[in-house]
Amino acid sequence: MDLELRHLRIVRAVADAGSVSKAASLLGLAQPALTAQLKRIERALGGALFERDRHGARPTRLGELVLARARVLLPAAKELQDEAVRFAQAPSPSFRIGATNGPILGGLVDRLAAERKVSTYTSWSTYELNSMVELGRLDYVLTGACGDSGTPTGTLLWETISIDPVFLLVSEDHPAAREKEVSLADLADEQWAVTPGDGCFADCFAMACARAGFTPGTIYETDVPTCTHLAQVGRAVVLCQATHQAAPGLVMVPLEGVPLRWRQLLGRHPTAPEAEWVISQAKQAHRDAVRRSPVYSDWLVRNPGYGTTP
Structure with a gap:
């Protein structure tokens, strides 16, 4: 029995x-x-x-x-x-979306909310969000992973929305602000700021610095407004996604040789509503974010193979 x-x-x-x-x-x-x-x-x-x-x-x-x-x-x-x-x-599909910090969530919500009811939940923890989708408390999770890491494990279905380089945010008075690209090795004496997460990005950054011949000094792991302030006052260089929109007083600068990459991922519950349409809207939200970033748009012309996935 x-x-x-x-x-x-x-x-x-x-x-x-x-x-x-x-x-x-x-x-x-x-x-x-x-x-x-x-x-x-x-x-x-x-x-x-x-x-x-x-x-x-x-x-x-x-x-x-x-x-x-x-x-x-x-x-x-x-x-x-x-x-x-x-x-x-439910009279029509609604979407429950979880997300870590990322620059395309707003565009995705805007697109979906034009036709459906949308609710959001944000967390620094990818593991927490993935668990909520697995338990049926969320339909989708918009997150990311280092370019060389594998797809998260579990029961979720995953789609790669984009493959992007990691850029820098620096004060407009910083010497790197005048450069087309800057070498990671030239920043060996800098302090750094980055938003938190429970993935492998910190390890990937440390390895990239080791390949460039140095060990990074102070790393401030904090929220977006604090990262922005630290960059504006020249206290730190911020590691950011290439689709990030720079605040006044800041300049976004590509890193020479693409030492760090970031994959935007959309995970979904197997029963998530209208999956293909949501995936297409996420990719279009990413394209919109690229168009709003002259630095990234210009960089993509010289570096095909990155950006929104087909």
């Missing part, structure tokens, strides 16, 4: 009621029928789940284990059922 959710409900009912007879009454079953069902469940699980005497039924150690799992699985199954009903009864 395969274990089913209804079997876990029986086990939970006996434990909550404290006896088989009370559980049978609550479940609307005859006591002999419930007793027979409980014995079949115990045989399937390999041992007794309750110690039963004239005082009632008390869980055994095996019973405690099964109950602990049941109290997690049964609410989760109910939540899934309720969410599936809401999804099926």
